[in-house]
Amino acid sequence: MDIRVQAAPFDFGAECGRFGQGDGRAGAVVTFLGLVRGADGMSRMEIEHYPGMTEKALAKIAEDARARWSLSDLLIIHRYGPLAPGDAIMMVATAARHRKAAFEAAEFLMDYLKSRAPFWKKEFGPDGAEWVQAKDDDEAALDRW
Template sequence: MLVRVQADLFDAGAELNSFSQGRTDVGAIVSFTGVVRDTDGNLQEMLIEHYPGMTSKAITKITEEAIARWSLTDALVIHRYGPLKPGAPIMMVATAAAHRAAAFEAADFLMDYLKSRAPFWKKEVTDQGADWVAAKDADEDALKRW
């Protein structure tokens, strides 16, 4: 298991290759990479803030829960903070399991958690100013299924 909270850019392809290299003990590896979305065309950057000790500890705990709940062989979670430009990767989740259903479900669970409960605060900086991103009902609804 690897959990990283970092400011630095990561290469999702290289991370996935490293995560899956030499794996003969699994039947499925699932990955997801989230990127900064600019829906209106005026986003200058997304500023992501966090409390370092608290954030790493919370993500590690939920990743351990996913590993136990879906009998994962391994899991990777990377989440960035700081100023991020549109199109930049924000986070990545990868899960390895004996069967695809467990790998998909665990990855989905981790993504829902990161979107709704991980201790990050996001501010969108646009041409018109800066605003904190509010929680969305759809994200809360997605988390309820777990």
């Protein structure tokens, strides 16, 4: 299990290559890359977090996912700091014996990261800066778990 909260960009292809080189127990690997959307004229986004608290919260949800779906491996990378449209903001990878478990665990982690992970996002656009609020759809997605 690998959880990273970092300001630096990451290489999605390289991360996928490293993650896929497991111990042979997994029959499925699922990866997801989240990008910063440039919708509505947004010029940049800034993400804040509390070091220590964020990693602890991500480790707990990762352990929950690992136990619930019997994952053989798991990776979460989430960036903070200033980001531009098109930048990679986060990555999730899961490995399990079967594809259903790998897909469900990845979706669970993504839903958590979108709605409950302790990150605060501010978008900058033509009308100034605005904190991103939780959306009802994101909360509803988490309810299914």
